[in-house]
Amino acid sequence: MLAIRNLGKTYANGVHALNDVTLDIPRGMFGLLGPNGAGKSSLMRTLATLQEADSGSATLEGANGEIIDVLRDKDAVRRRLGYLPQDFGVYPKVSAEDMLTHFAVLKGLIDRKQRREVVDGLLQQVNLWDVRKRKLGTYSGGMRQRFGVAQALLGNPRLVIVDEPTAGLDPEERNRFLNLLAEIGENVAVILSTHIVEDVTDLCPTMAIMNKGQVLLTGKPSDAIAAL
Ligand code: ADP
Ligand code: ADP
Numbered sequence: 001m002l003a004i005r006n007l008g009k010t011y012a013n014g015v016h017a018l019n020d021v022t023l024d025i026p027r028g029m030f031g032l033l034g035p036n037g038a039g040k041s042s043l044m045r046t047l048a049t050l051q052e053a054d055s056g057s058a059t060l061e062g063a064n065g066e067i068i069d070v071l072r073d074k075d076a077v078r079r080r081l082g083y084l085p086q087d088f089g090v091y092p093k094v095s096a097e098d099m100l101t102h103f104a105v106l107k108g109l110i111d112r113k114q115r116r117e118v119v120d121g122l123l124q125q126v127n128l129w130d131v132r133k134r135k136l137g138t139y140s141g142g143m144r145q146r147f148g149v150a151q152a153l154l155g156n157p158r159l160v161i162v163d164e165p166t167a168g169l170d171p172e173e174r175n176r177f178l179n180l181l182a183e184i185g186e187n188v189a190v191i192l193s194t195h196i197v198e199d200v201t202d203l204c205p206t207m208a209i210m211n212k213g214q215v216l217l218t219g220k221p222s223d224a225i226a227a228l
Helices: 040-047 074-079 096-106 112-125 141-153 171-184 197-203 221-227
Strands: 002-010 016-025 028-033 055-061 067-069 081-084 159-163 189-194 206-211 214-219
Touching (some): 002 040, 016 040, 016 214, 028 040, 028 197, 040 189, 074 081, 081 141, 096 112, 096 141, 112 141, 141 159, 141 171, 171 189, 171 197, 197 221, 206 221, 214 221
Parallel strands (some): 028 189, 159 189
Antiparallel strands (some): 002 016, 002 055, 055 067, 206 214
């Protein structure tokens, strides 16, 4: 669904964050595992069209088989992308329901009835229905992350990128969150970027390991971890 070829990125300070990165990312959950500084966020930001690569290409397959040039057709990518960044902020004084409704308007969901259905459906899907009226500032880390998923799912993305989502979650919230990602992964491509081995081995059928800007290996978690 997503083909990444020979991506390169060197920052102004001389750090080679991406070094000839080539990956094929299928539908479902894909784990991107690597230590801090490996280049995961640089890759995720590049795919989310938030920063430029120096070289290489990436193409995304749309719902009707159309091929989208990720590095050039930024608007087309953004319409098909859900991105949950590493440290995403929330407006503490707004309720989850109002915030999601606001984002739905920004996404072009103009029709009130349709918007209501989408927002309600997402709040239920991420299990925040009962607390939808509460202000986001009162949410726990796990609730916040699940709100982030609802936000990322607005507009029916083909690709969802989740960057280091389980940091700071307690075990129960972590499980709940990872199960939610697995559910989403049944319909779309989900890239789960993390430095936690178990996040990947627990639920990603395929994975890649990155270090120092390079992809070390890709495959099934059992094979990949054994090869290390
Ligand atoms: P560039 O212009 O090099 O492509 P950005 O515009 O994303 O990169 O970042 C601007 C500057 O912010 C960088 O040159 C760097 O000095 C600093 N910076 C931001 N994040 C980091 C980081 N994680 N490590 C080191 N420097 C950083
Ligand atoms: P990860 O997400 O795996 O921790 P990053 O992509 O954040 O890795 O970082 C890869 C390398 O690039 C690190 O050495 C980091 O300090 C550096 N880096 C990240 N962002 C910037 C930036 N904007 N400017 C300069 N260096 C950066």
